[in-house]
Amino acid sequence: RIVRAANHGAVSMWRSCFGPWTSAPSALQIRSMAQDEVLIALAWAETEGWEPGLADITPFTAPDPSAFMGAWLRGRLVACISVVRYDEHFAFVGFYIVDPQYRGQGYGMALWTAAMERAGCRRVGLDGVVSMAAAYEKSGFTAEFRTLRQCGQVPHNADEVLKEPSRLTIRPYEPGHTTALVAFEAQNNLFPAERRSFLEAWCGGTGSTCVLAFHDGELRGYGVIRPTVSRSFKIGPLFAMDINAAQA
Secondary structure (H helix, E strand, O other): OEEEEOOOOEEEEEEOOOOOOOOOOOOEEEEEOOHHHHHHHHHHHHHOOOOOEOOOHHHHHOOOOOOEEEEEEOOEEEEEEEEEEOOOOEEEEEEEEEOHHHOOOOHHHHHHHHHHHHHOOOEEEEEEEHHHHHHHHHOOOEEEEEEOOEEEEOOOOHHHHOOOOOOOEEEEOOHHHHHHHHHHHHHOOOOOOOOHHHHHHHHOOOOOEEEEEEEOOEEEEEEEEEEEOOOOEEEEEEEEOOHHHHHO
């Protein structure tokens, strides 16, 4: 099995409210995407080498059913983006892709403009490729940190190499664990908003495996691994209070 984690050569960025925005070209139709249309965005993401998960649509639309937006030119999808509004204060942008045939013609910027309007005055986060960081900065974003991808074959003796510490109890995710996950993320400032519906879909999604590490009934960490469109596996998130919980 191939296991991949995080994003290769990416930078996480944030911005606050600003505007106004310019209008889209008159020939361009911008609207929310239906689920079958989002499958096109997943295929584009695979082509870009992003390796989205097989069941990624459901978690991202759980907190915001209209999160995926597209731009159509005379009936043809030419660009896509997602703007997940987790609450009244925070949104996250992703899946920003323009069909290579239509790049450099203003269609992507028109969709970007509509996406920022949808985000409104929320704080907005995104993971972008390093080469685009300067462009995002022009839209008011500032870089926070870099993320790197680690990939490789899982050794056959992985269970022997990473032995479970005896003081920890490892449990598979169940819906009843969601409240503990929400509290764990809030107490440790792991995400800028509560994302209960996302976590339920992400941790319990088709093909995904989520495990939680407990010590004396206290949640010490959790991790998720999910299959991708290329039939590899991706780990994330993996949050732990210490190295023992991380290894477990």
